[in-house]
Amino acid sequence: KSRILAVVNQKGGVGKTTTSINLGTALAAVGRKVLIVDFDAQGNASTGLGVGVRDRKITSYDVVVDKVPLEDAAVKTLVPGLELVPGDENLAGVETALAHDPKRSFRLRDALRSYRERAGADGYDIILIDCPPSLSSLTINAMTASDSLLVPLQCEFYAMEGLSQLLRTVQIVKSGLNPDLDIQGIILTMFDKRNKLSGEVEQEAREKLGGKVYIYDTVIPRNVKLSEAPGYGKPALLYDYKCSGSEAYIRLASELLHRERAL
Amino acid sequence: KSRILAVVNQKGGVGKTTTSINLGTALAAVGRKVLIVDFDAQGNASTGLGVGVRDRKITSYDVVVDKVPLEDAAVKTLVPGLELVPGDENLAGVETALAHDPKRSFRLRDALRSYRERAGADGYDIILIDCPPSLSSLTINAMTASDSLLVPLQCEFYAMEGLSQLLRTVQIVKSGLNPDLDIQGIILTMFDKRNKLSGEVEQEAREKLGGKVYIYDTVIPRNVKLSEAPGYGKPALLYDYKCSGSEAYIRLASELLHRERAL
Numbered sequence: 001k002s003r004i005l006a007v008v009n010q011k012g013g014v015g016k017t018t019t020s021i022n023l024g025t026a027l028a029a030v031g032r033k034v035l036i037v038d039f040d041a042q043g044n045a046s047t048g049l050g051v052g053v054r055d056r057k058i059t060s061y062d063v064v065v066d067k068v069p070l071e072d073a074a075v076k077t078l079v080p081g082l083e084l085v086p087g088d089e090n091l092a093g094v095e096t097a098l099a100h101d102p103k104r105s106f107r108l109r110d111a112l113r114s115y116r117e118r119a120g121a122d123g124y125d126i127i128l129i130d131c132p133p134s135l136s137s138l139t140i141n142a143m144t145a146s147d148s149l150l151v152p153l154q155c156e157f158y159a160m161e162g163l164s165q166l167l168r169t170v171q172i173v174k175s176g177l178n179p180d181l182d183i184q185g186i187i188l189t190m191f192d193k194r195n196k197l198s199g200e201v202e203q204e205a206r207e208k209l210g211g212k213v214y215i216y217d218t219v220i221p222r223n224v225k226l227s228e229a230p231g232y233g234k235p236a237l238l239y240d241y242k243c244s245g246s247e248a249y250i251r252l253a254s255e256l257l258h259r260e261r262a263l
Numbered sequence: 264k265s266r267i268l269a270v271v272n273q274k275g276g277v278g279k280t281t282t283s284i285n286l287g288t289a290l291a292a293v294g295r296k297v298l299i300v301d302f303d304a305q306g307n308a309s310t311g312l313g314v315g316v317r318d319r320k321i322t323s324y325d326v327v328v329d330k331v332p333l334e335d336a337a338v339k340t341l342v343p344g345l346e347l348v349p350g351d352e353n354l355a356g357v358e359t360a361l362a363h364d365p366k367r368s369f370r371l372r373d374a375l376r377s378y379r380e381r382a383g384a385d386g387y388d389i390i391l392i393d394c395p396p397s398l399s400s401l402t403i404n405a406m407t408a409s410d411s412l413l414v415p416l417q418c419e420f421y422a423m424e425g426l427s428q429l430l431r432t433v434q435i436v437k438s439g440l441n442p443d444l445d446i447q448g449i450i451l452t453m454f455d456k457r458n459k460l461s462g463e464v465e466q467e468a469r470e471k472l473g474g475k476v477y478i479y480d481t482v483i484p485r486n487v488k489l490s491e492a493p494g495y496g497k498p499a500l501l502y503d504y505k506c507s508g509s510e511a512y513i514r515l516a517s518e519l520l521h522r523e524r525a526l
């Protein structure tokens with residue numbers, strides 16, 4: 001029932017959190033039951049959804065380390081139909097806390113699977129996992145737990161360069177921990193039509209990767225409203241529904257649902 | 264003799280690599296002997312200085328894991344007076360490779376100290392360490408090895424939020440692994456005068472932090488030339504000397520040297 005998608009890219013600042021929050025909100029806006037798992041010690045997805053540090057009583061750390069059931073950690077957000085498992089600094093301690101457990105890479109997978117069995121048809125339609133900017137144990141855990149990956153790709157030179165490392169890591173996880181893993185799609189982000197670099201990166205991505213991996217038609221433009229919204233603890237769709245950033249994430253949600261149906 | 268500065272911030276995409284490369288180049292341009300240590304598995308500082316994957320024969324991984332002397336790993340770059348210890352993907356394996364060593368956090372410190380003793384007055388004036396976007400063992404190693412820290416702070420909401428985590432980590436390292444560690448300064452980056460968020464973040468940073476930590480007067484503007492230059496394997500100062508990004512890093516270099524003399 002629940003489709004589990006990890007939002008990954010080890011390159012920093014490419015729009016992982018912004019995509020998790022706004023794509024999640026857009027999917028909830030069209031009636032899907034959505035959960036975001038904040039799996040980054042920075043806790044940005046929690047902040048961006050208005051769940052402050054004081055409200056993060058049970059976090060994704062507790063779910064993987066203490067095996068707290070997922071539904072006990074999930075909290076409502078200001079978006080109807082969108083819930084969150086908060087993240088916070090203690091996530092930085094996951095690697096050490098699980099060092100003794102040979103099956104540590106399966107902790108999140110097991111938590112989500114047991115939730116899926118308990119919830120059945122009433123469960124979330126889509127679970128998005130917001131990952132940190134590294135290929136460390138948290139990201140490996142998320143890749144192992146996922147049906148598929150969403151890869152935000154900033155339209156910048158360094159971001160393109162990092163993609164081959166990411167694709168190699170996906171192959172490693174696919175050959176061992178999670179044989180069914182694939183890439184649902186690459187999402188071009190922070191596209192700035194004022195500068196030629198964006199167009200060049202888009203063209204190179206579609207030429208070099210287009211045959212191997214799906215690249216969404218929807219491109220997320222650079223839009224200041226997307227970076228202002230987190231300061232108000234709201235997704236851009238609630239902060240400014242009409243801005244180009246919100247519209248792009250609404251289009252992305254519908255393209256994703258099309259693709260999910262087709263798969 | 265050599266002053267060791269780590270460029271750190273666990274928030275991704277805030278300008279750590281861009282600052283390491285362009286500040287390093289500007290310091291070399293005014294006659295300092297500079298080394299950049301690429302300590303990020305993404306290897307962006309190496310790419311941005313035109314040192315391709317094929318030229319990364321000995322990397323910072325070899326310096327910390329196999330104790331290869333620093334001067335054997337350092338390579339010349341296209342910038343006179345600026346050398347590089349390349350970084351590459353195998354850095355992701357440092358944590359596992361050193362797991363058995365109780366003194367693993369001191370590996371980079373020991374490598375740089377033994378270099379300083381061997382080189383004496385002929386050594387580098389400044390060593391910049393470009394860190395990955397995490398507070399994991401590589402960043403802890405770099406903080407332990409450093410005299411002081413440079414903290415690029417992107418003028419965005421999430422970047423401000425991450426600062427308190429960073430300051431707490433610095434205190435932890437200072438209370439144990441490196442009692443002399445301090446923050447040399449915070450560098451405001453990607454300042455976009457077209458959007459009010461930049462001004463708000465600058466104002467909040469100077470108000471909230473100004474008393475505790477030095478914040479450079481020089482602010483790095485958002486400037487597309489800074490993001491185009493890495494595609495040509497050149498620092499912005501060689502790609503376009505006259506652009507606002509290059510001029511800001513030249514000013515930053517002179518402000519840093521002033522501060523270093525004053526300290």
Ligand SMILES: Nc1ncnc2c1ncn2[C@@H]1O[C@H](COP(=O)(O)OP(=O)(O)OP(=O)(O)O)[C@@H](O)[C@H]1O
Pocket residue numbers: 011012013014015016017018019040044131132133189190191220221222223224226227228230245273274275276396419420421422
């Ligand atoms: N399309 C966009 N237009 C303008 N600003 C954006 C856009 N997408 C993201 N941002 C801003 O850019 C910064 C980086 O985005 P975000 O934090 O979502 O990236 P991330 O990949 O999650 O970063 P990290 O690697 O630190 O987890 C944030 O300040 C965010 O508000």
Ligand SMILES: Nc1ncnc2c1ncn2[C@@H]1O[C@H](COP(=O)(O)OP(=O)(O)OP(=O)(O)O)[C@@H](O)[C@H]1O
Pocket residue numbers: 010011012013133156157158159274275276277278279280281282303307394395396452453454483484485486487489490491493508
């Ligand atoms: N002042 C600036 N103006 C415009 N673009 C910039 C500026 N500084 C950096 N960039 C671009 O923004 C992106 C992020 O910068 P950079 O890679 O230096 O950050 P980082 O902190 O090193 O990222 P990571 O966390 O992945 O190591 C890069 O594509 C870079 O070219």
Ligand SMILES: [Mg+2]
Pocket residue numbers: 016017018040044131132
């Ligand atoms: Mg994020």
Ligand SMILES: [Mg+2]
Pocket residue numbers: 279280281303307393394395
């Ligand atoms: Mg970097």
